[in-house]
Amino acid sequence: MDYYSKAINQLIEEFSRLPGIGAKSAQRLAFHVIHMPKEQVEHFAETLVEARNNVRYCESCFTLTDQEHCPICRSPKRDHSVIMVVESTRDLAAYEKTGKFEGVYHVLHGAISPMLGVGPADIRIKELLVRLQKEDVKEVIIATNSSLEGEATAMYISRLIKPAGIKTTRIASGVPVGGDLEYIDEVTLTRALDGRIEL
Ligand code: ZN
Numbered sequence: 001m002d003y004y005s006k007a008i009n010q011l012i013e014e015f016s017r018l019p020g021i022g023a024k025s026a027q028r029l030a031f032h033v034i035h036m037p038k039e040q041v042e043h044f045a046e047t048l049v050e051a052r053n054n055v056r057y058c059e060s061c062f063t064l065t066d067q068e069h070c071p072i073c074r075s076p077k078r079d080h081s082v083i084m085v086v087e088s089t090r091d092l093a094a095y096e097k098t099g100k101f102e103g104v105y106h107v108l109h110g111a112i113s114p115m116l117g118v119g120p121a122d123i124r125i126k127e128l129l130v131r132l133q134k135e136d137v138k139e140v141i142i143a144t145n146s147s148l149e150g151e152a153t154a155m156y157i158s159r160l161i162k163p164a165g166i167k168t169t170r171i172a173s174g175v176p177v178g179g180d181l182e183y184i185d186e187v188t189l190t191r192a193l194d195g196r197i198e199l
Helices: 006-016 023-034 036-053 089-098 125-134 150-163 185-194
Strands: 079-086 105-106 139-142 167-170
Touching: 006 023, 036 089, 079 089, 079 125, 089 105, 089 185, 105 125, 125 150, 139 150
Parallel strands: 079 105, 079 139, 139 167
Antiparallel strands: none
16 A cells, blocks of 8 residues: 555554454545544544543443443432343443333453353453342343353353342343344343343
């Protein structure tokens, strides 16, 4: 790509590092940025840096937030005795969009996968157990994906917490096997939640 100047090439390279951005899209984005008003580009750059600097894990549920505790954990309107365990902040957002869940969440940031070398200690399971000891929890709804890894994780967690006498449920099928929660429509998610079964 010698026909572009160094600065343009560098910009294209940065964009092409982003997930889902191929060479063509990277070029298109780079030229789009170059044609944007200067102030807009500055604002965009500042927003990126600020987000990266300020976003951290909620100390209670481990979702991504910019405060010590996320808005859901801080809300007195939520039922703090029901915890839904999800794999990612995006899955949390998918359930929030349904507007049907009134409890709180616990975000694992991954799922157990022996193939990828991800063990129980690599995701936020220990933090969940600590939470269950400290808080008065009536039900844990395991809403990991219905992939092999998601199922293995659900199994592992239920084995750990059932002996403590806490009601443990798993969201129902209706969520397609191998399906990522974040791509499933709200009706299906609500149905999966309503039809959850006790483990
Ligand atoms: Zn939280």
